[in-house]
Amino acid sequence: MDLIFAEATPPGRGGVSVIRLSGDAARSTAEALVGPMKTARRAYFRDLRVEDETIDQVLAIWFASGQSFTGEEVAELHLHGAPVIARRVHAELFARGARLAEAGEFTRRAFLNGRMDLAEIEGLGDLLAAETEAQRRLAMRATSGELARRTEEWRSWLIEAGAFVEVSVDFADEDVPDEVPERVYELTERLRTSIEVEIKGFSAAERIRQGFEVAIVGPPNAGKSSLLNRIAKRDVAIVSTVAGTTRDVLELRLDLKGLSVTLLDTAGLRESEDEVEIAGIERARNRAVTADLRVHLSDDGDSVPDLFQDGDIVLKGKADLVGSQESAVSAVTGAGVANLLDRIYDLLSQKTAGAGIVSHERQLNELHSAAASLQDLRGLPVEILAEELRKCGHALDRLLGRIDAEDYLDKIFSSFCIGK
Numbered sequence: 001m002d003l004i005f006a007e008a009t010p011p012g013r014g015g016v017s018v019i020r021l022s023g024d025a026a027r028s029t030a031e032a033l034v035g036p037m038k039t040a041r042r043a044y045f046r047d048l049r050v051e052d053e054t055i056d057q058v059l060a061i062w063f064a065s066g067q068s069f070t071g072e073e074v075a076e077l078h079l080h081g082a083p084v085i086a087r088r089v090h091a092e093l094f095a096r097g098a099r100l101a102e103a104g105e106f107t108r109r110a111f112l113n114g115r116m117d118l119a120e121i122e123g124l125g126d127l128l129a130a131e132t133e134a135q136r137r138l139a140m141r142a143t144s145g146e147l148a149r150r151t152e153e154w155r156s157w158l159i160e161a162g163a164f165v166e167v168s169v170d171f172a173d174e175d176v177p178d179e180v181p182e183r184v185y186e187l188t189e190r191l192r193t194s195i196e197v198e199i200k201g202f203s204a205a206e207r208i209r210q211g212f213e214v215a216i217v218g219p220p221n222a223g224k225s226s227l228l229n230r231i232a233k234r235d236v237a238i239v240s241t242v243a244g245t246t247r248d249v250l251e252l253r254l255d256l257k258g259l260s261v262t263l264l265d266t267a268g269l270r271e272s273e274d275e276v277e278i279a280g281i282e283r284a285r286n287r288a289v290t291a292d293l294r295v296h297l298s299d300d301g302d303s304v305p306d307l308f309q310d311g312d313i314v315l316k317g318k319a320d321l322v323g324s325q326e327s328a329v330s331a332v333t334g335a336g337v338a339n340l341l342d343r344i345y346d347l348l349s350q351k352t353a354g355a356g357i358v359s360h361e362r363q364l365n366e367l368h369s370a371a372a373s374l375q376d377l378r379g380l381p382v383e384i385l386a387e388e389l390r391k392c393g394h395a396l397d398r399l400l401g402r403i404d405a406e407d408y409l410d411k412i413f414s415s416f417c418i419g420k
Contacts, residue, residue, distance in 0.1 A: 001072065001109060003029060004101040005093050006419035007086060014081035019089055020419060021077075021098065022070045022106055027062045029096050030075035033089070040064045048077065050092055056085045070106050071113025104413030106420055111401065111409075118401025118408065119147040122360050125415055126209055133258035134208045134352070138359060147357045150198070151396050154191055154370075158393055161187040165386045184385070185378060191392075192374040195367050201356020202364050207292065209359045211253075211260030212348050215291040217284065217307055218298045220268025223317035226331035227297065228252055228265040231341070249280075249287050257345050259352070264291060269304055293347055295340070301327060311347055315340065362408060363399060370395035 003023035009016065021029060031037055034046040043061045047054045059078035068074035079085050090100075107124060110116045116124070123142025130136040141147075161184045216224045229235050232252050250265040266284030285307065288294055294312045296303040301316035308314075319328035319335045329336035358364055373392040377385055397403045 003098040004105055005090075005098045006101040006106070008076070008419040009081070011083070011086070012081075013083060017079045017081045017083075017086045019077045019079065019086065019093075020106065021075045021093070022068070022072050022101075022109060023098075024073060025097070026073040026075040029093065029098060030060055030062060030077060032096065033092060034058060034060045034077070037062055040067065048079070048089070050088070055088050056080055069115065070109040071115045072109060101418060102413075103418050104416030104420065105418075107416060108409060108413055111405075117145070117148050118405055118412070119151075119363060119399065120145055121401075122363070122412060123147075125412065126359070128417070128420065129415070131253075132255045132260045135211075135260055138205060138208050138355070138357075141357050142359070147363070148400055150194075150357065151400055154194065155393065155396055157187045157191045158389060158396070161191075162386065162389045162393070165382055165389060181382075188374045188377055188389070192371050195371045195374075198356040198358050199364065199367050199371065201354050202358050202367075204352045204355035205357065205359035206361075207348075208259070208352055208355055211262055212293070212351070213262050213264060213287070213291040214293045214295060214344055214348075215264040215266055215284075215288040216295045216297055217266050217269065217288045217304050218296055218317070222268065222297045222299060223329075223331050224268070224297055225250070225265050227317070227329060227337070228263060230331040230334060230337055231263065249283055256341060256348075259345065259348055261344065261348065264288070292351065293344065295344070297329070313340070313343055313347070366395045366399040370399075 001023055003021060003025045005019055005021040008018040008020045027037065033048050033050065034044065037044050037060060040062055043059050046058060046060055048056045048058045048060075056079050058080075060075065061078075062073065062075040063069075065071070065073045077089065079089065107116070107121055111118065111121055120143055123139050123144075127136065127139035127143055130139050164181070164184045164187075216227060218224055228250065231254070249267075252263040252265070254261045254263060264287055266288060267280035269281055269284065288304075288307050294304075294307060294309065296308065296312060296314045297317045299317060301314060303312065303314045314327065315336070316328040317331075319330035320332045321330075326336075326339075329340055331337075358367060370392045373388045373395065377388060380388070394403065398405075401408070
């Protein structure tokens with residue numbers, strides 16, 4: 001593959017700027033700038049020189065082919081973080097035949113060179129995007145290869161079952177023991193059950209990865225926008241005594257004890273003849289229905305009947321006016337706000353119970369395909385049984401990107417930053 005490079009650190013002024021190169025000429029290109037580096041994985045403090053002029057004093061390091069992140073020869077130049085230095089080094093690398101890496105290209109090469117499977121790469125993308133501890137932990141499970149190890153265990157059961165089936169096919173005229181087919185069913189049932197456990201854990205894992213939505217709903221002037229501002233500790237929403245001030249859905253992202261939560265401030269629900277307000281109310285209802293949780297806020301402590309779902313929180317607003325109560329909250333004094341956030345966390349935490357290691361729809365689809373191949377196998381002719389086991393094996397291979405991966409690569413790497 002050709003020589004690529006990119007800044008692995010965010011562009012701009014900083015303490016250090018790291019330029020990463022990958023390709024067959026990575027070491028020789030770096031040595032042309034900093035001098036010989038005999039030993040891999042050893043840092044060299046050198047002058048980076050161009051045409052007898054010292055551009056910077058840098059730390060340089062290289063990794064041999066097969067021992068780097070990409071699987072290719074890799075070199076890194078740790079520069080001082082002045083943009084002018086990075087631009088000068090870029091110009092020299094361009095002049096020496098290197099090209100700027102595309103977004104995710106280093107990781108794509110790691111995949112193509114067998115350093116990572118597709119599930120690990122999806123986990124790495126999630127890790128780079130993680131904003132909370134729960135998201136980081138979930139991403140690390142994928143990045144560390146937990147799904148690959150689970151899949152290898154499944155494949156071992158599948159191979160054992162397939163071997164018994166092939167015996168039945170290849171030696172149909174021989175005296176094959178009667179217990180061979182039953183062993184096949186035992187293995188495939190164990191495999192199907194294990195896969196379905198991961199399928200059931202998908203919903204919780206997906207919510208951790210994507211984050212939860214909590215909608216604050218109720219009539220106009222119930223204090224929804226004021227409550228949002230109180231939680232945010234800044235003015236996110238416009239607050240007014242005029243009913244119908246909130247027309248659109250306003251969002252506030254929170255790290256709630258490690259969970260990613262987006263609070264939704266919605267339009268006051270009432271009958272209206274204003275077209276814009278009607279559109280806002282419709283949008284509010286749509287978002288509230290699909291939210292993971294709803295906080296019903298009103299002066300009298302009533303819920304919105306057609307939006308209420310089991311587990312929703314129902315509160316009285318303006319507790320500073322009606323007197324502090326357990327089921328009341330005040331955006332003015334803050335009374336009840338901490339308790340509300342604790343209740344939201346407790347309810348959402350229950351939704352994360354049983355989270356599996358599969359958190360992407362692509363992965364879920366492959367598990368569904370694998371499980372479908374293992375349904376109702378008893379009584380099938382051995383030739384058809386063998387074909388169903390092969391279908392299951394293909395689905396597991398697609399899960400890790402061992403076959404038919406090209407369709408997914410561009411979509412997966414489009415969210416990666418340049419330099420990773």
